[in-house]
Amino acid sequence: MSLRKIVHIDMDAFYASVEQRDDPSLRGRPVVVAWRGLRSVVCAASYEARRFGVRSAMAAVHAERLCPGAVFIPPDFVRYRAASKLARDIFKRHTDLIEPLSLDEAYLDVTENKTGLSTATRVARTIRKQIWEELHLTASAGVAPNKFLAKIASDWRKPNGLFVIQPEDIETFLPPLPVMRLPGVGAVTGKRLELLGVKTVGDLRQLGPAMLEEQFGRHGMRLFELAHGVDHSPVVSDRPTQSISAEDTFERDLLLDETEPVIRRLADKVWAASRKDPRTARTVVLKLKTAEFSILTRSYTPAFPPGSCDELAAIALSLRDRVALDETQRFRLVGVGLSNFRESEISAQPILFE
Template identity: 75%
Template sequence: MRAALPIEAEQTAILMDTRKIIHVDMDAFYASVEQRDTPQLRGQPVVVAWRGKRSVVCAASYEARKFGVRSAMPAVQAERLCPHAVFIPPDFLRYRAVSRSVREIFLRHTDLVEPLSLDEAYLDVTKNKTGLPSATHVARTIREQIRQELQLTASAGIAANKFLAKIASDWRKPDGLFVIKPDEAIDFLTPLAVNRLPGVGKVTARRLADLGVRTVGEIRSFESGVLQQQFGRYGIRLFELARGIDDNPVEPNRPTQSISAEDTFESDILLEETDAMIRSLAEKVWLASLKEPRTARTVVLKLKTAEFSILTRSHTPAWPPASCEDLVSIALALREKVLLSPGQKFRLVGIGLSNFRDAMTDPMENRLFD
């Protein structure tokens, strides 16, 4: 079942990719903007969130993170972990304006910029506009321009593809820069835990552990067909990522079509028992949506039955969801439209947002910030 490829062949696969990709990730973006604009907050544990039992943390300064505060955490939990934290209501109009300024800096160096959210983007600098001699020089220049012009810090990762560049940008956060050279990629990936790979959540990590796989290097001992049999289409992606292979190009101006999150239950459960998971997934989706420059209009609920049948229900309200609680309420209402036998059990639930509209063209967006 296992077939280990020679390490030379693995390295050759990466060396064939000659692109130079930078992933730039702003450090604690929302919290850093607040600290920059209010000097009294500098050095303080800042939590960007509305107070309340149903609020989630949008961002936490590195001072707050020392106490265990993280994005997507319930605000009440953050307050317990760090009672002296300064809570600041988010100001997304301001964050979007700063994000535009960051993007203007990117565009000085390349037109191939793919924003992932307000605070991170991929840049293809295989050919850069400023004549700098290497991708590393470009990344250093961008970080310095952000520091000098916006008084903020950013971390950057440089590699031959998007997947590796994104891992690299997180390696020396905050305010760091890390390069994964093509001939070093395999050695870098080999000892990493499997959950460092995009798409490997708790359930997939457990299934890999059942196969005796806990590190990225151990994935490479399996043939692609075996991984596909175990994980479906994602098995092919696992096979490639474990070898540092990612052929996805940087796509400038690619609008977000949807944001979603889903999870599989430890054991199949009844429909009425999905409340906690729906709320947890809604919090993740809502937090991700706040980083988008556009507003989602449609809420989607996805369910997979114990027999692997997939059901979806969607709703486009007159006004887009204005809070995580709105999103949860709509998702629970959609659940009521699932008319199956009372004893039907489900193995998976997912929450999504779609039908994104530009804030400049959608007058309803303005209502959210009156």
């Protein structure tokens, strides 16, 4: 198999950078993109705020304690999506093989690029230059022979950096890395690996495939491949939506019986969003987060998919009845979702009469 040329583009502190670009008074100041409130979380933080320890997904009240002088800006996703689309338009000048991961990052397969540039590094350098000149935003880029390595590379010289991992460099680059840099190695897997004496990717290599498969099943083989820089996953453009969901965090914790109005409102949002997809969602999902931050999910796949917003809400409410917790338990968040999308059976039916 010939080597791919993959570029991973990651916009730097994207939401906060858009705010600083559009309001010059914010430049050089610690900016936190978040709604104010006890239950709000940080959507993004400028690098000035990150120096104080502020991070995405952190509670906004904690961010305020870490950085009392931060400027809090409520998120404006309309502007962020517009900036993301303009960046995507720049990517399309170079390749049609684009796999967005979110509004602020994407994989590009530039094994064959549309602009005739001789190397993937030149493509990445050109894209970063165009983003700066046209959007007045910075982006970091990683270049490597596969997606896994390209994503690691893009983080190597953030912000506003470019890093290249050549195929011949993999054997010296990977072994010293902390094993937590591998995708799929979170706190739980990391702790199990630590008990096996594994702290670096090099340590992981020493365990061998048989030991890893015994300890972690199929995921163990994936870890073994990643430890050797192997990732065959292609860049998939226009990946179909896997799920549609909406959730809400309450100002005060609610009892389960008090969540019905929220569930109905979220069902209305999800149903409206699902109408834009020609496929049919078969599975309804209810998500709950307790006051103690435990997450519960319940799902149901009926014989026939929900045919209306009211039916979706009714199924979501029935899932709520399957939560067997003490009636005094309180919840801080609820979410409703649709998943398991299939091609519409109606459109697939043959025409019998005209």
